[in-house]
Amino acid sequence: MTTTTTTVTRYPGDCDEAYPEVFTVPPPQPTEAKPGQLTKAQVDHYFEKGYLVVEKFFSKEELDPCREAIEELIEDLAQKLYKGGKIKNLYKDKGLFERLSFIEKEFPGANILLHKAGILPPAFRALWGNERLLNLVEQLIGPKIAGHPVWNLRPKTPKNTASTVPWHQDCGYLDNESYKVLQPTAWIPLLDANEKNGCMEVVSGGHRPGRICRHTCCWADTWYVELAEEEMVKTLGVDLDKDIKLCPIPYGGMLLINNMIPHRSLSNVSNDIRWSLDLRWQDPAKPVGFFGLKEGILMRDPSQPNYKIDWSPFISVDRHVAAEESLNEKMDEEDAFETTIQGPHMEKWEMTHENRHTAKLVKGKAYSSWHKS
Numbered sequence: 001m002t003t004t005t006t007t008v009t010r011y012p013g014d015c016d017e018a019y020p021e022v023f024t025v026p027p028p029q030p031t032e033a034k035p036g037q038l039t040k041a042q043v044d045h046y047f048e049k050g051y052l053v054v055e056k057f058f059s060k061e062e063l064d065p066c067r068e069a070i071e072e073l074i075e076d077l078a079q080k081l082y083k084g085g086k087i088k089n090l091y092k093d094k095g096l097f098e099r100l101s102f103i104e105k106e107f108p109g110a111n112i113l114l115h116k117a118g119i120l121p122p123a124f125r126a127l128w129g130n131e132r133l134l135n136l137v138e139q140l141i142g143p144k145i146a147g148h149p150v151w152n153l154r155p156k157t158p159k160n161t162a163s164t165v166p167w168h169q170d171c172g173y174l175d176n177e178s179y180k181v182l183q184p185t186a187w188i189p190l191l192d193a194n195e196k197n198g199c200m201e202v203v204s205g206g207h208r209p210g211r212i213c214r215h216t217c218c219w220a221d222t223w224y225v226e227l228a229e230e231e232m233v234k235t236l237g238v239d240l241d242k243d244i245k246l247c248p249i250p251y252g253g254m255l256l257i258n259n260m261i262p263h264r265s266l267s268n269v270s271n272d273i274r275w276s277l278d279l280r281w282q283d284p285a286k287p288v289g290f291f292g293l294k295e296g297i298l299m300r301d302p303s304q305p306n307y308k309i310d311w312s313p314f315i316s317v318d319r320h321v322a323a324e325e326s327l328n329e330k331m332d333e334e335d336a337f338e339t340t341i342q343g344p345h346m347e348k349w350e351m352t353h354e355n356r357h358t359a360k361l362v363k364g365k366a367y368s369s370w371h372k373s
Helices: 020-024 040-049 060-083 099-106 110-117 122-128 131-141 176-180 229-236 312-316 319-327 333-337
Strands: 051-054 145-147 152-156 185-189 200-203 244-247 254-257 263-265 274-282 297-300
Touching: 020 040, 040 051, 040 131, 051 244, 060 099, 060 110, 060 122, 060 274, 099 110, 110 152, 122 274, 131 145, 131 274, 131 297, 200 254
Parallel strands: none
Antiparallel strands: 051 254, 145 274, 145 297, 152 274, 185 254, 185 274, 200 244, 200 263
């Protein structure tokens, strides 16, 4: 009698271990009341459901400077494209929520250039290291806090596949060390975010098994990995009919998630650009899971009560420079207008769909041309 065995292909991102306690058990809570702290019910919701909508947190004085910083970034991008002969109009008469869309019509991929840039203006730094926000983060990871090297400015231009992110767990973009480290994310929209302009959806409770699902790469004409719904059901035991939650967030609010909860952003079918920032933190003693490309930045340490964040080492590691040094290549003039993105996350999972982004992947090289990866 002949028996046949089925060989299951393993991919680098696969992991049979689970770490439910990392994502479901809150740390000891501070004994001192501080501005910005969550209620006990909110902390419990975050660890039980894997997410938390905080509708009112930031003042206009805290968020408006971020809008102004983005306007400066768009002006710099427009000038760069104009001087490079890529666009014929600077569109100075257009506002924050439409100017990039007009630039995109002349130079498709302009939003990717902005997303890749990884420029961290002072207003973004002030928000990331906001004392009230760090008081909240302390309730999620403890008193020692580091900013994670992955942060993003997301220009979700209307009806653009490149700005629509499919289902995924954030650990799907990081190396396997991240599977056992809680990395809270604050997703902060810079306008009222709703279903029409592409707010977030989460799979409530999908973090509880503490397991990474198998993702695939790459989704549509993007650099994104994708987590299939049937894989979520099989691996995490979720009920998508009741567990998918829409998370509209008003300006001044934020969505808190962890790095194991499945989530996605919806398509922007409005006429305005949906701007948002996502910022991350973790315990500085634990691995960041960023493929050795960049470390985090210390933001708070109770042993140093007068500590001030030193941003200089963090912002001096430029994504393009790190990528090119790893590849040992020189950038040519056209690299400044390159609208494809590559990163080591592409090699973690089965390549089920190739496109212009994957075509430029240099396999086996620890580098990233994307600020997220």
